[in-house]
Amino acid sequence: MLNRTVYFISDGTGITAETFGNSILAQFTIKPRHVRRPFIDTVDKVHQVVREINHTTELEGRRSIVFVTLVDSELLAILKTQCKGMVLDMFNTFIEPLETEFGITSNHRVGRFSDISKSQEYTDRIEAINFSLAHDDGQSAKNLEQADVILVGVSRSGKTPTSLYLAMQHGIKAANYPLIPEDFERRAIPASLAPHKAKCFGLTIAPERLCEIRNERRPNSKYASIENCRHEVAEAESMMRREGISWLSSTHKSIEEIATTILRDIRPDRLMY
């Protein structure tokens, strides 16, 4: 396979365009070179990036693929007319039919995140991240009534990254609490969680996978042994069943999939987006 380059051109961070472009490219077996060019928001910068793309296209002997999110129509026009790559306009492709449908024109406001740093939505996201960090791994039982979700599960079942993802992507205040051998002996969830059971959500994991993960951390420990992993997982699952806590297995799921399932199932009141 000869070389081929994919460009992501945006007037903002280009993160949305690149993530979306990647999920489209994942449908193909080819592995092109990726180049991101964020903050392309002046005529000069567009000309510079057009020169770069045209040079690459000539060198490689095949059109570069150019995923574009440019709001300014002047900048977009320069790119579309002068660029020798294959331009995929991710924005206007959908903006134009929506303008017709809504019967109004769009703002042509640059960048999803422009000036967002002072918006309520952004402040809430940062606050959610701070909350989730402060309530990681049962560190604090303070202000649990403010939590939107409390993840529970045995150590290394995926609670921490899922909590942080919920906070960062969705502005959800996600606390997490480990279920530990003491809880299994008492046959009850940690006392501080009892008043908040309705917002608890459990993560479980296949003992074999848990054993692998724990062995990376503490090789050959009792903690990581398959017998102990089997025991803890079985105890945690029966506790969640007994307490009526919804749960899912993180074994074959990414944090995105876990987070999406949690949001679908418990529908926190304050879903940001």
Add this chain to the structure above:
Amino acid sequence: MLNRTVYFISDGTGITAETFGNSILAQFTIKPRHVRRPFIDTVDKVHQVVREINHTTELEGRRSIVFVTLVDSELLAILKTQCKGMVLDMFNTFIEPLETEFGITSNHRVGRFSDISKSQEYTDRIEAINFSLAHDDGQSAKNLEQADVILVGVSRSGKTPTSLYLAMQHGIKAANYPLIPEDFERRAIPASLAPHKAKCFGLTIAPERLCEIRNERRPNSKYASIENCRHEVAEAESMMRREGISWLSSTHKSIEEIATTILRDIRPDRLMY
């Protein structure tokens, strides 16, 4: 403005589609109701969601907007032919021209994250999150040679959320270290950072904004006073200038914008995507 509903229909989490759809809708002044329907991966589920959309469209008297990422052509065909909403097919719109350009057909593989939980990319992201957590706020100087980036700056300048974002979104191992009064007195960056100066990146912030943020945490403290904030910020900036560390101001920037700028400027070797 009458009611209007926007649906995000996906066979996976739908997160990419929703984030991207939101950035398109942000170009319009209308504020439609958002409904996400993830994991729509069977004929039955498609029929159910079509009934829901058609019902909404009838109730509201205007077509629902339906952002769709469905890979399976049978499911997509049902939706396209039977749904009375306005279907915006975010996937095939770009897949089809790319199939022509590449001269190959696409995989029609469902979901960007399917079975990703065991992939190297996913493992690396989780490892980066764990690394960033373990190296938050100068907690550990261990394994700093493994860091891709080390953020430095005064307390509450935005280092923690930016580090976590770099890890979660880009699989970047981002440590962060506070610059504290002791460092300013010694007129030198923390000793453990000295060997790693090339991967340090500074965050600064307007003293007025810093004062606001710190006052939320510790109202009326010396720590939060405008005089102290001015002093710390001036000291930190002159230290970074002296040490030759690149830096930017987080005052009017979101974590996405800060992260994108960092990646553009220091180009860590192992950029995941």
